[in-house]
Amino acid sequence: MSGPLLEATGLHRSYPLPRTSVTGPRSHRHAVRGVDLVLTEGSALGVVGESGAGKSTLLRLLLGLDRPDRGSVRYRGREVRPGSPATLRWFRREVQVVLQDPMSSLDPRMRIGRAVAQPLRSLGVPGDHGARVAEVLAAVGLEPEMGGRYPHEFSGGQRQRIAIARALAPRPKVLVGDEPVSALDVSVRARILDLLAGFVTTEGLSLIIVSHDLGVVRHLCDQVLILHDGTVAERGPAAGVLDRPAHPYTRRLLDAVPRLPV
Amino acid sequence: MTLLEIEDLTVRFGAGPGAPAPVVDRVGFSLGAGERLGLIGESGSGKSLTALAIAGLLPPGATATGSVRLSVPLNAGIRRVRPVPIGPQELLGQRERILAGLRGDVIGFVFQEPLTALNPMMRVGAQIGEPLRIHRGHSRRAARAAAVELAARVGLPDPERIVRAYPHQLSGGQRQRVGIAVALACRPALIIADEPTTALDVTVQAEILRLLSGLVHEEGSALLFISHDLAVVAQTCERVAVMRGGRILEEGPTLDVLRDPREPYTGELVAAARATAWTGVRQEIGP
Numbered sequence: 017m018s019g020p021l022l023e024a025t026g027l028h029r030s031y032p033l034p035r036t037s038v039t040g041p042r043s044h045r046h047a048v049r050g051v052d053l054v055l056t057e058g059s060a061l062g063v064v065g066e067s068g069a070g071k072s073t074l075l076r077l078l079l080g081l082d083r084p085d086r087g088s089v090r091y092r093g094r095e096v097r098p099g100s101p102a103t104l105r106w107f108r109r110e111v112q113v114v115l116q117d118p119m120s121s122l123d124p125r126m127r128i129g130r131a132v133a134q135p136l137r138s139l140g141v142p143g144d145h146g147a148r149v150a151e152v153l154a155a156v157g158l159e160p161e162m163g164g165r166y167p168h169e170f171s172g173g174q175r176q177r178i179a180i181a182r183a184l185a186p187r188p189k190v191l192v193g194d195e196p197v198s199a200l201d202v203s204v205r206a207r208i209l210d211l212l213a214g215f216v217t218t219e220g221l222s223l224i225i226v227s228h229d230l231g232v233v234r235h236l237c238d239q240v241l242i243l244h245d246g247t248v249a250e251r252g253p254a255a256g257v258l259d260r261p262a263h264p265y266t267r268r269l270l271d272a273v274p275r276l277p278v
Numbered sequence: 279m280t281l282l283e284i285e286d287l288t289v290r291f292g293a294g295p296g297a298p299a300p301v302v303d304r305v306g307f308s309l310g311a312g313e314r315l316g317l318i319g320e321s322g323s324g325k326s327l328t329a330l331a332i333a334g335l336l337p338p339g340a341t342a343t344g345s346v347r348l349s350v351p352l353n354a355g356i357r358r359v360r361p362v363p364i365g366p367q368e369l370l371g372q373r374e375r376i377l378a379g380l381r382g383d384v385i386g387f388v389f390q391e392p393l394t395a396l397n398p399m400m401r402v403g404a405q406i407g408e409p410l411r412i413h414r415g416h417s418r419r420a421a422r423a424a425a426v427e428l429a430a431r432v433g434l435p436d437p438e439r440i441v442r443a444y445p446h447q448l449s450g451g452q453r454q455r456v457g458i459a460v461a462l463a464c465r466p467a468l469i470i471a472d473e474p475t476t477a478l479d480v481t482v483q484a485e486i487l488r489l490l491s492g493l494v495h496e497e498g499s500a501l502l503f504i505s506h507d508l509a510v511v512a513q514t515c516e517r518v519a520v521m522r523g524g525r526i527l528e529e530g531p532t533l534d535v536l537r538d539p540r541e542p543y544t545g546e547l548v549a550a551a552r553a554t555a556w557t558g559v560r561q562e563i564g565p
Contacts, residue, residue, distance in 0.1 A: 066479035066480070066481060066482075067450070067479050172321070197554075201320035201321055201506065202320065202506065202507075202508070202547065202550045202551050202554065203320065203546060203547060203550040205550070205554055206550045206553045206554055209553075209554060228479060228480065229554075230480075231554040232554055235553070235554055268481060269480065269481060271484070272480045272481040272483065272484035273480055273484075273509075274480075274483070274484070274487070274507065274509035274510045274512070274513050275509055275512075275513075276508060276509045276512055276536065276548075276551060276552055277512055277532075277533055277536060277537075
């Protein structure tokens, strides 16, 4: 059994709400309230929750993009402290992210070969960048020659492959996906999930997949964490939690998922 | 009785020899009164443009040919401010004045994103009552009373109070309930719902689908339900038509199409949906 890779303890984050009274105290929205989380090496953790559950806030904290009010995020025991880009360079080499909408996460005026090489440049990764770009493009099922094209020349599924290639370029140990397949058509979605699952088994990549889609999480993840109202409603092995939900909220969530008639 | 009969519906952008291929290509189907048909397809399959063409809402530059025939029911006892022709009639090429009289009255539309479909500057009660003021000549007061009643019917909490709220003050699910109330206000014979739950959370989606199916059933309206989600369509519609590249590939009872698809593409779509759909059992993708 491998040890913990990414670990969060007692995370709290609240945001001030707009004032409703001139003199009264300002109220706060507690987006994340005491969340603990452990990602072990080679495992895939699904974070499930509906809008307002605190998924995005938790993700920002885990990526070191936001500072928790209380609690800490550690990577292999070393604390992740948000600050200048330079102080987190070591962390960015280890943990990369794929966002929901590939069109808005790729610069429309940058050829995709250059876009995929960008993390290599900005993180100061040594080695032949051109060769690495060709390698990761091939790994996600694209032709290395496609590096000369612009994002608009690709389909939505291809763009998400490019975003995955870019995230994998600096050889991270952890890939965080924020709804990585929600914007894709169902037939493309299955292929992208397959691709991600492949990297877990062949490259020993660890995944955190934030999603509202239980089918996606069930397909990809061995561990699951159900987020509700900023707290963890339920957690455990995906098979156990999703087959025998203990928390009433998990049950409500599972009951609501539309099913295909068999 | 056939309510809507579509034949050879073709939508294209631009005209002449150099024009691109049609985005909706010789589409045909019919919808009986009270029937629920799901139109399913991936992005770019032409499903939304088909719906817009029916209601005469195509974007500028798009032209439709073929035939869209709607049988406008005589709803006895209803006073229409804008008289609309009764009985079967062709909608394509119809004058805008007539189409505007049909929309919101005989044809109700529920859109995907209620926040963009609703007017941010107008209280939701006024928006729910607006079709009644326009099509039925309700006074401000009568429309308001009807709006409170409709708000209650679509399950909005505290209807008396909520009709005074603005759209941004409501949750996504509540906004879509308002959208449904607007569509139902004049008790339309045909409701077109274009991805009405795609922007919503699953628990809210389940509530909205239940509400929409229930109300469509109570009112006896026909429903044209557009979605990319096979499971959602299967839950809502007894018939389904599969679109790809602007054409309807196959059409039939939902269960038959899902269990025994005739077209290879439908088979792939069902397999892909099953692979990631929630079935309670882990499924493997691919070989």
